[in-house]
Amino acid sequence: TISTVPLAMLAGAAPFPPAVEVRGEVYLPLAAFTQLNEQRVAAGEPTFANPRNAAAGSLRQLDPRVTASRPLSTWFYGVGYVEGRQFGGHQEVLAWLRGAGFRVNPDIRTVTAIEEIFAGCRQWQERREHLDYDIDGVVVKVDDRRLQAALGAVGRDPRWAVAYKFAPTTAQTRLTRIHVNVGRTGVLNPWAELEPVEVGGVTVERATLHNEEDIKRKDLREGDMVILQRAGDVIPQVVAPLTDLRTGAERPFSMPTKCPACGTAVVRSPGEVAVRCPNPDCPGRLAEAVKHFVSKGAMDIEGVGDKLVERLLALGFIRDVADLYQLRAEQLAGLERLGEKSTTNIIGAIEASKKRPLERVLFALGILHVGGENAELLVRRFGTMAALREASTEEIGGTPGIGPVIAESVWEYFRDPRNRNVLARLEQAGITMTAPVQGTGGGTRSASGPLSGKNLVLTGTLPAMSRQEATDRIVAAGGRVTGSVSAKTDYVVVGEDAGSKLDKARELGIALVDEEGLNALLMATAREN
Structure with missing residues (x-):
């Protein structure tokens, strides 16, 4: 599908390892991006905003012929799992990749002095605008793989690799309003509505604001002119207000005292920054809970995206996650933009999700404080949903890695009659409720x-x-x-x-x-x- 990915390794990689995971990235060269947009204009099609989005969208195409028609390219930069072969250093890995026929950036080089590193970073800062692809920084790595393992990491960064990031692209725009969404656990999440502005080739109209504390710390107000940046040239962030430009009409923000989705008085637990809606029947919470349930890391029901979830709830086709397994093809076929093929695929994806392992099912339920990792631990300890459902807080808390806060949250979830009803209906639908007698994750x-x-x-x-x-x-x-x-x-x-x-x-x-x-x-x- 992508012409620069070899169909078979070349003889230069011999002897071939029985299994190897090769790592790299797909990108769209700038010249090819310009040409692609010119072709789309000529064909009366909308143009792409930037090479990153164009490349990502090309890879997500369901029809591989569309992906193959795009002028995508690749760089390979490392290996993950390797069976039957050992590499002493990063340069050895790169040499092996080249010999195997994988594209390796020719500008990667080895240096021996700190002065050479500084000079190289400065050089790339200057060369950035002359490349045929976008970069947001330079990575400096220790070559020896044994040293990599020994050095480990400090903070979020490995000791053996340092990312030198170029200054992020910034812009100024007006923060017109601060909105609040309700998450699946009831947390109220503020976000900024912005006057549209282009930042690094992307038009940005909204950005996350994290929480009320962060808004107060930055002294952000509705109506402020603000500095906006894309962290890592990807995620929009409001950096700070331009206080010198204030007119006095700006409005300070405070978190609502009632849930914007259901009107229930919000609560804040001691020691927590988050403000929550405590209403388990909140429509905002329900929508986010269903979106979480069908998401890739949970039940992974392909074709059931956010918009379809909202439509199904609005039409009354579903009231909770268990209702997804009662959907009929004729119900979906009547919806706008859902043809016969899409309907068949969605019903098939719902049916296939019944085979997800128990730890994925438990994570999909959206229990407060139970992410994928904690779900694994609980499944390993109890083995069945029924055993976990009947366990006491002491028994749950006795699971290695599970503390009292998580134990209390899990116990309370299973005490709620509505949750027990949903679980019973999921079990009746044929959802996995028992883990195989194997290692975690099915292995x-x-x-x-x-x-x-x-x-x-x-x-x-x-x-x-x-x-x-x-x-x-x-x-x-x-x-x-x-x-x-x-x-x-x-x-x-x-x-x-x-x-x-x-x-x-x-x-x-x-x-x-x-x-x-x-x-x-x-x-x-x-x-x-």
């Missing part, structure tokens, strides 16, 4: 793997692996993934936006590794064994 645990007897904690978002994939690999290697950091933790795997687990690991002096460090650790440990 068999290895008793003699390279991580046998090791306890690992995952925190943050990994660049290439989902949390599920990382968990499966750790479990397959004999390791155990727990939900909280303790003195028994051997390693904490740190991703982007790591949270309090990282702080706890620092306090206890637990070894920190990032994704590449985890892979190197697996290989290094295997060699030692």
